[in-house]
Amino acid sequence: MFETIVPLLIDGLANAALIFLVAVGLTLVFSVLRVLNVAHGSFYSIGAYAAASLGLWVVGAGLPGWLTFASLPLSAALVAVIVGPLIERTLIRWAYGKSEAVQILVTFGLFLILEDLQRIVFGVDSFYEDTPVQLLGSIEIGGVVYLTYQLVLILLAAALLVGLKLFIGHTRIGKLIAAVVADREISQAMGINTNRVFMIAFSLGVFLAALGGALTVPQAGVSPGLGADTMVLAFAVAAIGGLGKIEGAAVAAVIVALARVLAIYFAPELDAVAPYLVMLLVLLVRPYGLFGSATTRKI
Amino acid sequence: MLTVSSLNVSLAGAKILRDVTFTLKPGATTVLIGRNGAGKTTLLRAIMGLTPAESGSAALDGRQLLPLPAFARAPAGIGYAPEDRRLIPEFSVEDNIILPGQALKLPQAEIKSRLEKVYALLPELHTMRARPGNGVSGGQGKMVALGRALMVAEKLLMLDEPFQGLAPALALDYARTLSRLRETMRDLTLLITESSPNLLKSVADETMLIERGAVTLQSPDAEAA
Ligand SMILES: Nc1ncnc2c1ncn2[C@@H]1O[C@H](COP(=O)(O)OP(=O)(O)OP(=O)(O)O)[C@@H](O)[C@H]1O
Numbered sequence: 001m002f003e004t005i006v007p008l009l010i011d012g013l014a015n016a017a018l019i020f021l022v023a024v025g026l027t028l029v030f031s032v033l034r035v036l037n038v039a040h041g042s043f044y045s046i047g048a049y050a051a052a053s054l055g056l057w058v059v060g061a062g063l064p065g066w067l068t069f070a071s072l073p074l075s076a077a078l079v080a081v082i083v084g085p086l087i088e089r090t091l092i093r094w095a096y097g098k099s100e101a102v103q104i105l106v107t108f109g110l111f112l113i114l115e116d117l118q119r120i121v122f123g124v125d126s127f128y129e130d131t132p133v134q135l136l137g138s139i140e141i142g143g144v145v146y147l148t149y150q151l152v153l154i155l156l157a158a159a160l161l162v163g164l165k166l167f168i169g170h171t172r173i174g175k176l177i178a179a180v181v182a183d184r185e186i187s188q189a190m191g192i193n194t195n196r197v198f199m200i201a202f203s204l205g206v207f208l209a210a211l212g213g214a215l216t217v218p219q220a221g222v223s224p225g226l227g228a229d230t231m232v233l234a235f236a237v238a239a240i241g242g243l244g245k246i247e248g249a250a251v252a253a254v255i256v257a258l259a260r261v262l263a264i265y266f267a268p269e270l271d272a273v274a275p276y277l278v279m280l281l282v283l284l285v286r287p288y289g290l291f292g293s294a295t296t297r298k299i
Numbered sequence: 300m301l302t303v304s305s306l307n308v309s310l311a312g313a314k315i316l317r318d319v320t321f322t323l324k325p326g327a328t329t330v331l332i333g334r335n336g337a338g339k340t341t342l343l344r345a346i347m348g349l350t351p352a353e354s355g356s357a358a359l360d361g362r363q364l365l366p367l368p369a370f371a372r373a374p375a376g377i378g379y380a381p382e383d384r385r386l387i388p389e390f391s392v393e394d395n396i397i398l399p400g401q402a403l404k405l406p407q408a409e410i411k412s413r414l415e416k417v418y419a420l421l422p423e424l425h426t427m428r429a430r431p432g433n434g435v436s437g438g439q440g441k442m443v444a445l446g447r448a449l450m451v452a453e454k455l456l457m458l459d460e461p462f463q464g465l466a467p468a469l470a471l472d473y474a475r476t477l478s479r480l481r482e483t484m485r486d487l488t489l490l491i492t493e494s495s496p497n498l499l500k501s502v503a504d505e506t507m508l509i510e511r512g513a514v515t516l517q518s519p520d521a522e523a524a
């Protein structure tokens with residue numbers, strides 16, 4: 001059993017690491033802007049397409065293979081810098097203070113537009129670029145062989161969780177973000193340009209999602225529909241953890257990964273629905289998620 | 300200094316401020332007295348840009364405030380302590396106090412020197428600097444809100460009912476602090492609201508009355524209603 005369940009677990013955790021990046025951005029944007037961005041998953045697929053394009057270009061141009069590693073965060077940063085401010089300044093800013101129904105419709109419209117744009121630019125083909133996985137190879141631990149890349153993904157997500165908490169708790173911008181989450185109005189009275197904080201938080205959320213998408217390319221490639229699939233899963237993770245809770249998203253991502261491993265092991269037909277079963281169970285008992293509450297406003 | 304003219308504010312269809320007009324004397328402490336619901340909070344919020352004005356203007360040293368976004372008040376040198384304190388619950392007392400300095404991107408050394416001035420004026424804040432914002436009493440919270448406002452109040456300090464809910468001993472403390480503030484920062488202009496005329500007699504240079512949204516000036520020696 002050990003030899004079969006541990007590799008499943010590593011595989012599940014590696015995927016959870018990527019979903020965590022999307023969910024944590026979704027949750028960050030929600031708590032700062034108070035907008036549930038239904039289009040957030042599209043940044044994952046846009047990041048994936050960007051990374052695949054950049055990686056394929058690096059390889060095609062005959063550049064050294066290790067540059068494909070750099071191309072992953074670089075493409076996510078490019079997507080964040082270009083797409084983040086543009087969308088926040090226009091569509092999302094327009095939706096501030098509007099009713100939740102309007103916000104969901106607006107961001108759903110954005111989702112449809114982004115999906116169509118991706119189809120126009122990248123067509124319906126899938127792209128693969130797995131140089132980073134090849135370069136890292138595999139390691140054998142206790143008679144079981146693992147892809148080093150997957151282990152790196154898990155460590156990277158853990159490091160990002162710690163980094164994000166340190167950023168919010170101990171840097172100037174992080175403090176301003178936390179203040180805006182807690183009390184938007186008094187933040188303004190104290191001199192915080194909330195519009196700037198919204199733009200920074202939104203772009204950071206885009207970066208995290210795009211990074212998740214970029215990091216999935218070396219192990220799974222990118223095909224149409226990736227954004228929608230990711231969005232649904234990331235929303236389940238964010239809801240289980242408690243919308244607006246960073247560590248909630250991390251714990252929920254791990255729980256979902258474990259649930260899927262158990263499902264694959266004992267009832268394979270439940271694999272795809274396992275995350276939503278967990279969500280249903282958690283929300284029945286704790287409607288605001290594991291870490292959430294109805295009253296406090298805190299990331 | 301601060302000049303407010305013909306300021307009108309309506310909330311939920313009801314007229315709350317009517318043609319409010321006054322000029323604050325630079326370097327003086329002006330106390331605005333009015334009963335509950337008279338419009339004191341609404342007036343300060345309108346000056347801060349937190350409640351939209353229907354018409355009229357508010358200018359600080361000739362610079363029009365109302366067209367500016369709310370967050371432009373602090374950089375203009377206005378410190379504001381709301382009546383309900385509004386500390387960031389999970390921030391320490393000290394982090395609450397320095398927040399406006401961080402928002403204005405003041406140099407670290409400047410934040411530190413201002414913080415030391417605040418601690419010199421309000422030593423009790425230094426004692427509880429590590430406690431979380433939601434770990435102090437209501438009265439202590441008023442002190443924190445005062446310290447936070449002082450972080451950026453280079454020209455004007457507006458305190459909304461600082462004495463409301465304070466125990467007598469703490470109220471006396473607060474009044475003494477304001478007197479000391481007066482001595483150490485002579486150029487600072489103060490606007491303080493209060494519902495009872497007695498509490499601030501010792502610190503007031505000027506008194507204004509507000510009744511059902513209308514402000515009338517009052518000479519300092521006249522008996523308050
Ligand atoms: N958001 C609001 N919507 C509608 N009316 C409001 C609102 N806020 C205040 N009011 C009304 O405006 C009037 C002035 O309120 P305001 O809070 O400015 O009075 P105040 O002088 O500060 O009173 P207090 O001493 O109780 O703090 C009151 O009649 C109040 O009911």
Ligand SMILES: [Mg+2]
Binds near residue numbers: 340382460
């Ligand atoms: Mg009031």
